[in-house]
Structure formats: C-alpha cells, structure tokens
Amino acid sequence: MREELNQGLIDFLKASPTPFHATRSLAKRLEAAGYVRLDEREAWRVESGGRYYVTRNDSSIIAIKLGKRPVLEGGLRLVGAHTDSPCLRVKPNPELHKQGFWQLGVEVYGGALLAPWFDRDLSLAGRVTYRAAGMVESQLVDFQAPIAVIPNLAIHLNREANQGWAINAQTELPPILAQLAAGEAREFRDLLAEQLTLEHGVVADAVLDYELSFYDTQGAAIIGLSGDFIAGARLDNLLSCYAGLQALLAADADESCVLVCTDHEEVGSCSACGADGPMLEQVLRRVLPEGDAFARVIQRSLLVSADNAHGVHPNYADKHDGNHGPKLNAGPVIKVNSNQRYATNSETAGFFRHLCLENEVPVQSFVTRSDMGCGSTIGPITASQLGVRTVDIGLPTFAMHSIRELAGSQDLAHLVKVLAAFYSSHDLP
Known part of the structure; x- marks a missing residue:
C-alpha cells in the first residue's frame, strides 16, 4: 500500500x-x-x-x-x-539576447528559494492562448525535454559566494535556452507556435499570450539508504x-x-x-x-x-x-x-x-x-x-x-x- x-x-x-x-x-x-x-x-x-x-x-x-x-x-x-x-514564470516580452545567448526574462512566483534553481536541467510548461481560424483558444503545453539552464558563476569570479550571496532576480535568473549565431535573434512566441503544432497539431495564426513556468526535469524519487525519503x-x-x-x-x-x-x-x-x-x-x-x-x-x-x-x-x-x-x-x-x-x-x-x-x-x-x-x-x-x-x-x-x-x-x-x-x-x- x-x-x-x-x-x-x-x-x-x-x-x-x-x-x-x-x-x-x-x-x-x-x-x-x-x-x-x-x-x-x-x-x-x-x-x-x-x-x-x-x-x-x-x-x-x-x-x-x-x-x-x-x-x-x-x-x-x-x-x-x-x-x-513557487517557481519562475516567463515574462510577457521575455526575449534577451546577450553575448550570443538566447535567454528569457523571468518573474519569481511566490516565496521561492532561489539558489537551488542554478545548474538544474529546466523545462517549460503552462497554458498558451492563441488565435486559429479566427477563434481564440487555449491549450496546455509541456516541453518535457531539458531546454534551459541557469548556470552558476564560477567561484573564481565570485569568491564571496560561500559567505552569503544576495541573488538578483532581475539580472541573475534569466535561463539560457540557446547559443545563437552572430546577428541571429529568436522570438519566444514562434517557439510556442512550434510547440502547439508538435504537441497538439494546432497551427496558430498568432500566439496571443501565455502563463508558463520553468520546472526541474529531474523526477521525484524514493531516496535514502533504506528508502526513508521522497524527494521531488x-x-x-x-x-x-x-x-x-x-x-x-x-x-x-x-x-x-x-x-x-x-x-x-x-x-x-x-x-x-x-x-x-x-x-x-x-x-x-x-x-x-x-x-x-x-x-x-x-x-x-x-x-x-x-x-x-x-x-x-x-x-x-x-x-x-x-x-x-x-x-x-x-x-x-x-x-x-x-x-x-x-x-x-x-x-x-x-x-x-x-x-x-x-x-x-x-x-x-x-x-x-x-x-x-x-x-x-x-x-x-x-x-x-x-x-x-x-x-x-x-x-x-x-x-x-x-x-x-x-x-x-x-x-x-x-x-x-x-x-x-x-x-x-x-x-x-
């Protein structure tokens, strides 16, 4: 049981x-x-x-x-x-292109412990609202695959990291999705339109809005020497x-x-x-x-x-x-x-x-x-x-x-x- x-x-x-x-x-x-x-x-x-x-x-x-x-x-x-x-929610206009990387701006939802979000294999899920054939519809999406990461800064460049580190949610939390060629830019709504087609067979005229959260792809598990705990x-x-x-x-x-x-x-x-x-x-x-x-x-x-x-x-x-x-x-x-x-x-x-x-x-x-x-x-x-x-x-x-x-x-x-x-x-x- x-x-x-x-x-x-x-x-x-x-x-x-x-x-x-x-x-x-x-x-x-x-x-x-x-x-x-x-x-x-x-x-x-x-x-x-x-x-x-x-x-x-x-x-x-x-x-x-x-x-x-x-x-x-x-x-x-x-x-x-x-x-x-508590989680990280994608902002309405999230596209960030810095140093040849494609990142998304995020907002902290709830009282999240922020440090554990670094160096995790992240995916994205939530609700997308779109227009197709003149109708406004919504669908749930879940990328499932690890599509993003928030890498830590090496301790060599942050020597005080283990003495206490105030994480700036605006500048330090945007996840990295991809590395881009010089001059290349990506639109997040285009990515969502592709996911709607892949997951639901929907061809959207336009992605109108969304409520999407990043999450850790590592599944929950029974752990401990004698299986005493459930982690997730x-x-x-x-x-x-x-x-x-x-x-x-x-x-x-x-x-x-x-x-x-x-x-x-x-x-x-x-x-x-x-x-x-x-x-x-x-x-x-x-x-x-x-x-x-x-x-x-x-x-x-x-x-x-x-x-x-x-x-x-x-x-x-x-x-x-x-x-x-x-x-x-x-x-x-x-x-x-x-x-x-x-x-x-x-x-x-x-x-x-x-x-x-x-x-x-x-x-x-x-x-x-x-x-x-x-x-x-x-x-x-x-x-x-x-x-x-x-x-x-x-x-x-x-x-x-x-x-x-x-x-x-x-x-x-x-x-x-x-x-x-x-x-x-x-x-x-």
Whole structure:
C-alpha cells in the first residue's frame, strides 16, 4: 500500500509541472472514478449520491461527493489543499539576447528559494492562448525535454559566494535556452507556435499570450539508504492534493465530502479561483440547500486544511520550538498559532487527534518559535470566507519552497489513511 501510494504520487508529480497540469491530472482521475464535470456557465442538476467536479481558470478544482445521508443532518467533510508552488514564470516580452545567448526574462512566483534553481536541467510548461481560424483558444503545453539552464558563476569570479550571496532576480535568473549565431535573434512566441503544432497539431495564426513556468526535469524519487525519503519538486502542496484525492476515492458513500484544491496560495490566494476568492462558496451554494439551510449545513461541517509543515532539520534544530519539532515519518502535524495564522482550535485539533488515534496513525504538533514569524495557508482564509470550522494540518517537509523538497516516505500513507477516515466519519464535533 505504501509503495503503491508513493509511486502514484511520483507519477502525479511528473504529470503536474504547473497548476494547470495538476488540475487536469486530478480531473482525469476523478472522471475515471465516475465523477461528472459541471460547467459553471450552465444550469446544474445534482442528486443524492452523485459525484461531481468543477474547475475554474483550468488551475483550481472542487470535487463533491453527495452522500446518502441528508447533508442537513451530517454536514460536509471538506479537505483543502493548493495546486501552485513557487517557481519562475516567463515574462510577457521575455526575449534577451546577450553575448550570443538566447535567454528569457523571468518573474519569481511566490516565496521561492532561489539558489537551488542554478545548474538544474529546466523545462517549460503552462497554458498558451492563441488565435486559429479566427477563434481564440487555449491549450496546455509541456516541453518535457531539458531546454534551459541557469548556470552558476564560477567561484573564481565570485569568491564571496560561500559567505552569503544576495541573488538578483532581475539580472541573475534569466535561463539560457540557446547559443545563437552572430546577428541571429529568436522570438519566444514562434517557439510556442512550434510547440502547439508538435504537441497538439494546432497551427496558430498568432500566439496571443501565455502563463508558463520553468520546472526541474529531474523526477521525484524514493531516496535514502533504506528508502526513508521522497524527494521531488512541488511536494508543497501537490502531495496534499494527491492525498486528498486518494482519500476521497476511498471514502464510503454515506457522507457528503468535498475536495478543494485551489491556485494562488503561494501569493496570497486573492483571486477568482483562489481560497480568498468566491469559488468555493459559489459552488457549494449551487449544490446545497438555500438560505437558512445553507448556513446550518456549514455549521455542521468541518474543513481539514492540508498544507506541508516544517520538519525539524538536524542541522538547524534551533529553528524550532524545543517541544514542537515535527519529525519526518512520524505522521501528520497539527499546526497551531494563537494569532490565527492557522485556523486550528482545541475542538478541531482534538477531533483530528481522535481520528489519528482511532486509526492508529501517529500525529504531531507544530507551533513556531515565539521569537519567529509564522507562515499561513488556506485554512484561515477559507474559514473566514465560509465560516466553516477548520483544522490546519500537513506532512513534515524539508527544503520547503526549494526546487526539490524532501518528505518522509511513510507519511503519505499515514495522511491518506486519516483523511479517508475523516471523509467516512459519521460524527463531527
């Protein structure tokens, strides 16, 4: 079971280099399990026992399983995660021709660790909008091959590199795509038109715009002398998306369940398809009873917000509170912050801890050091938007926001087990 889940995650990460691809991957798996796509522009007909999903912007997805038990009686069991990860996004007019090299200007998306992006084999993926036969269309593209690199400067020319180096995102991050002949220049949109033809057989009159990200072509892998770890890009937070999907597919048919995976968490979630936008409430209002009954359902519901937690690093253990250092392969972490950077309270934490104990899943707690700032996630945002009780949890991770992160190879199975138990639980607090 553990090995199968880990390999499934590795395959999912490979198929999901961007939020667009992650959403498409989730949708394909839901459709294979009998979920029906709902179009937000059309009228909906939903029924008890039905399975549905909705996407917005091609980068956020909500899956809903309506149970046999009346939703006014049992409420909703929601699991939330996010589809985006810090990365380098290509600028609208990116062409740079310097010293005979073709480079692309990039913008840093989210709070990325920049140093690990150097000397990696990079590819490019995302969404391209184009005109063909007078129509405006969009397609997802993925070059897959390593087409770019950001070479480091030799230490001989940067003697202070190991004493601390402030990376200039404007001047030091443009990846190199090719070496050009004297006087030669390349247009990025021409390259995208070629890729559309190669990947989709599309002959575009013009490439109008795009949202494209560089990514590391090295695939995720189980590593360590005893296979203790899983290393890969975008574990934050595609690991939680995948765990939520597996749990949803394993849930029984009695209770009503929701999986919500939204874009733009790494930049604040404030968008039409982000957790700080209207998407979740708008979708739920279309499938749940109206008016007073809707509020009653929400107050009978509970959200498990699943986003990676900071594992205690052996080289930097002093960065953690001494009593709250989550360990890899020791189970999911309940995240607590008295200043509401996490939405966990004693009731929701207690219920999640109860689920873990009942299902023999190890569980841990995380509180940041009192002299350090605390990050946040979709939990407080969704709680404030929807008014739903929430517990923030996640699997411990090293190198969060790096181009290659590290988690425990046993923890995915722990998380899927407790989330499946949550989806199937008959009594919420």
